[in-house]
Each structure stands twice: as structure tokens, then as C-alpha cells.
Amino acid sequence: MNQKQYCTQQLQNLAREVSQQAPFAEANEELPLTESDQRFIDTLKRLADSNTPHDESYFEQGQWLIGQSVANQAHITALIPRDLFWYFGGDCLHYMPDEEISKFQQLEEACYDKESNDYQEERARIFGLH
Numbered sequence: 001m002n003q004k005q006y007c008t009q010q011l012q013n014l015a016r017e018v019s020q021q022a023p024f025a026e027a028n029e030e031l032p033l034t035e036s037d038q039r040f041i042d043t044l045k046r047l048a049d050s051n052t053p054h055d056e057s058y059f060e061q062g063q064w065l066i067g068q069s070v071a072n073q074a075h076i077t078a079l080i081p082r083d084l085f086w087y088f089g090g091d092c093l094h095y096m097p098d099e100e101i102s103k104f105q106q107l108e109e110a111c112y113d114k115e116s117n118d119y120q121e122e123r124a125r126i127f128g129l130h
Helices: 003-019 035-048 056-072 082-088 090-095 098-113 119-126
Strands: none
Touching (some): 003 035, 003 119, 056 082
């Protein structure tokens, strides 16, 4: 599994988890989501769609999503895999400590140097998850 596939899978898992959290799980006709919350969940679902191309707008939307979560929904931020902060890059990197950024750089270099398609295996090795 390459990084793109891994991160898409992480987004799909995140979308399922977030839909079970407040305010998303409690929304109904009588208590609809705010416009901001609706945009958040719609963006998350769109990013999690495995058919969505990972182009410049995709990464901009991912950065927006993580920024919104950090600024407005701390309980959701705790659910976001750290790989997604790295994957979306940009402003998301401001929320990562230098040591973590260094490990993700090592991971990226290892996958590139070895021309490895097994992102999970390299990730486990570098982060000491074996």
C-alpha cells in the first residue's frame, strides 16, 4: 500500500468516526448542522472518496479541514491520524513538533530511496511500531 492509498484509508476511517461524534451524530431535521459543520463533514467525505483526485485543490481542502478541526473542534482533532497532517502539508505542519516532522521526512525518503510501495511497513519501522 502506498502513501496515497494509506491516507485515503485513514480518511475513510476518520469520516466514519467523525460521523459518530457530536454534533454530526446528533444532527436531524429539528437540529440541523450549522453551515460550518455541514461544510466540514461534506469536505471530509469528499476527501475520503477514493475516486477523488489528489490534486492541488484536494490538498488545499485537506489543509482547510485540519485547520478547522484544530481551531473549532478539538475533540475531532484528536481523532485525526498524524499521517494526514504530514500528507496535506502546508499549514498543517505548524501543528507538528519538529521530531515528528523529522520522522515523516525519514519515512518519505525511505519510501523514495527503496522505491517501496509498502508505506505501512516503512512507517512501522521508522516509528518503532514493530
